Amino acid sequence: MGEGIRIGIVGYGNLGRGVERAIAQSPDMSLYGVFTRRDPAKVVCHDAGVRVIPLDDVLDHRGQVDVMILCGGSRDDLPVQGPQLAAGFTTVDSFDTHARIPEYFAAVDAAARASGQIALISIGWDPGLFSMNRLLGEAILPQGESYTFWGKGLSQGHSDALRHVAGVRAGVQYTIPSPEAIARVRAGELPQLSTREKHTRECYVVLDDGADSDAVREAIVTMPNYFADYDTTVHFISIEALQRDHAAMPHGGFVIRSGQTGDQTHQVVEFSLALDSNPEFTSSVLVAYARAAHRLRVKGESGARTVFDIAPGLLSPKDPADLRRELL
């Protein structure tokens, strides 16, 4: 401990676990400890030697942690923790409620400016790397259209919605991008795609004992906001099959910019991810951006930042001359 950039993890769910593993792959960083609201004695880290500290005591560790990576949820945890922790630490988080980003940015920015800290918000892949590619696409090809497709991947929000249907014991939902829609976009057709044309939804559901499968299917496929606007398929499986075949959290997607230069010359820029573990990948992005956050802090900058504000070179442990020689 104490070597390189000292990272604190706030919250030890899937994301926190992933951050622990990603730090272990980063020789210029060390894990200071995990901060938790739970009883520290009951939090078992992947590396049993990791120090687990009550979140209530976090301010005692100021000056000993270079960057706090906030691994809580966007609905309840981050709106409180983001501004609070930015008042004492350089922070990185993955706040992902797109519609509330402006207000969250403002709250965290005010706290970070007041404390002289850097706070990197909404880091991950969407928001995050996908956002960066949406920006690059339209900045480089101003005449054109941008398309984002998600999946194939497990959607946490839609899986939660499934589980609230009467008669459902457990279940998961996969978002599947339409291969036909992607092919049309890649071909430079600039299609106007309806929600139904872009993605389909596939549900794997375990029924409660005695539940009526037809009624459950109907309740799912007609659910407003979540399923009604999509072609949704519902598969009924056993709890054993669910646990055996659907425990992973794959995800990914595509950001495609289809643009025209000169006299209607087609140009297509595409960024895609195929992730066997969504939380582990998001964690890896958080850790790379923690390096950038620390560097900005050392330079004396303060305030909130997003992926749009970070020069790519700040993410790499290599020095600029090596980057130019090896990767440019």
Added chain:
Amino acid sequence: MGEGIRIGIVGYGNLGRGVERAIAQSPDMSLYGVFTRRDPAKVVCHDAGVRVIPLDDVLDHRGQVDVMILCGGSRDDLPVQGPQLAAGFTTVDSFDTHARIPEYFAAVDAAARASGQIALISIGWDPGLFSMNRLLGEAILPQGESYTFWGKGLSQGHSDALRHVAGVRAGVQYTIPSPEAIARVRAGELPQLSTREKHTRECYVVLDDGADSDAVREAIVTMPNYFADYDTTVHFISIEALQRDHAAMPHGGFVIRSGQTGDQTHQVVEFSLALDSNPEFTSSVLVAYARAAHRLRVKGESGARTVFDIAPGLLSPKDPADLRRELL
């Protein structure tokens, strides 16, 4: 003229032409003029109203041009023009001789620091956007391998080499990435790929009258550095077919990072381009980065920069709050 960021174009070949068209798509920019070593009376721009100015007079236009986009070649033009023009202007160029980037950077950096200007070097897609994705891939997934595939695309260097073969009147060469190799990389196999396994080369050749096609084919496929290490196919066609079917300059390629997180979890990040015109796309990248160069200059920064040093937000004409609301 004089509205927004005032751009000067140095050199009016394919790249300069593309920059002219890209500026016309950018409402926050205007074209100040084209600087040329040729007789200005003989340079006909796409927009006949564009001012064409002798390059020898370039210093008379200091203070009237915000950013000079250098559209000359990397072998002969830029090594001289890059440092020279950075002494008087904020510049952007597409220097693409990978092996000589460190010395070119040093020369341009010294000139730009001395003059208090910004000089963005090696902007385009490779070097450029591909380099950025190579950096992102290894920074986010430190455990893994990076792969760059080029094509399908017209290679200028290999087309030139073809034309120097005795008996060849004209010709073009396409670089074609191996679909099998890309599939193996995407599958997370981490293959070690030989040169021959990554790309094939396809040549369309017009013979001189009376030339021996077998001898020409043999001379091409055995040419060291250019073709000997690849599976090369040679097609003999008429001059009419060459002009009709092979006048476009398509290109593109793939940067793929295949990495592992946690316990050997596969994660694949991919960036790809499918370009119907390589020079028009490169020009569009140059113009977006000219916006960033101008902003850094206005902030008072100086010295040479590459894509690694530029925060994505600087490329967009939109203000940061709009970017966060619309694209994050």
